[in-house]
Amino acid sequence: MLRIRHKAEGKPGALLAERVDRPEPAAGELLVRVGAIGVTLPTVRKLWERGDGPVALGGEIAGEVVALGPGVEDFALGEHVTGLCFADAYAEFAVLSTAMASRVPAGVTAVDAVAVVRSGLVALGAYEAARPQLHESVLVTAAASGVGVMALQYARALGAGRVVAAVSSRAKVDFVRWMGADEVVRYADADWGGPYDVILDGVGGDLLAPAVRCLAPGGRLVAFSSGGGAVEAHELLLRGASLIGFQMRAVAAGQPERHARWQRELWQLYGAGTLRPAVHAQIPLSQAARAHALVERRRNLGKVVLVP
Known part of the structure; x- marks a missing residue:
């Protein structure tokens, strides 16, 4: 082979x-x-x-x-x-x-499955880790990525009041709007349109600190990328905000019932047409x-x- x-x-x-x-x-x-x-x-x-x-x-x-x-x-x-x-x-x-x-499920191609499942599980897990409330504002970084497009759709489906996509270039703006974003900002923009109640960060690195500064009072940022990055504790204290790390592997290995529930929810949303690969x-x-x-x-x- x-x-x-x-x-x-x-x-x-x-x-x-x-x-x-x-x-x-x-x-x-x-x-x-x-x-x-x-x-x-x-x-x-x-x-x-x-x-x-x-x-x-x-x-x-x-x-x-x-x-x-x-x-x-x-x-x-x-x-x-x-x-x-x-x-x-x-x-x-x-x-x-x-x-x-x-x-x-029967009838789902391997290509669609690999586009939906892993990215969808990470997006759902990260969003749940943020403890979202109905009608809250959500910012998704790396919004044009495999996980990002799932996160935009989850936020929309699960009751977010405002869903904003953050991307690296203008070439991605129309795409992320088509995938469910109400608004789009670029990393290079001086104003990211905050504050936000929830930020799902798939980039990390140098973008982590400015993302934290966009959090609303009591806001939650969930970091799920491998990009690293550092923030000042003062920025979190100033806002009464939280920085949460999320790793899919830890849930799959240590919380199998939760992992199975997410899988069921994923396929239900996919079957209903709420999630598009x-x-x-x-x-x-x-x-x-x-x-x-x-x-x-x-x-x-x-x-x-x-x-x-």
Whole structure:
């Protein structure tokens, strides 16, 4: 089978295509014939990290279960699933832990599943972590990303009074309006149109501090990106505001019932047409470097998906 790994020189785009035997699932694992792989900015950023040899690329996958590991009884051969794979996700066959697996309803393509599920779960989890109230104002950064477009739609569906998208360029303005934003601001703007009751931050880094300054009294900012960043405690004290960190993996592993509830809510909203997947491009797995370059430069409108 085809598998893509990073060459571990610490350079973006240094990817290695290799032919290997397909893996075998261990206890508690599924072997999935991969139909789609979601490309995420955290995965691309990790390419700067050095290693002793080729580095496995984890990521979001969707596909068909073709083998069960010992003791697996909750899934069956032929079922379609999606989930986060921490080993070699960039491959024609991948091993997926049952704890991270979510069933895909009949009729949903692998591409749509990978565009909706992981990004949708992160968006829903981050929004719930903010403890939103009806009619509150919401700002979403990285609003044109896979998670961002889901967050815009969630905020709208769950009763936000005003939904504002923050993006990097004018080229994304019409797109995020189409995905549900009432208003759009750019990171370079002097005025971000605040204050906001809730901010969902998918960027971090240098944008974290100005985002905090846009919080309303008692506002909550949920940081879910891998971009880091720092804020002055004084800024939070001044507003009586909160900064909350959210990580999807911790919920999936430590709170399985909550994770399962979010999955059910996600598919209900998708089935009702409330959530729409947004796929910027479907790119062959063999051209993974091109997909990474697109995401790294933040030129995508929605999800970038690799197709084996």
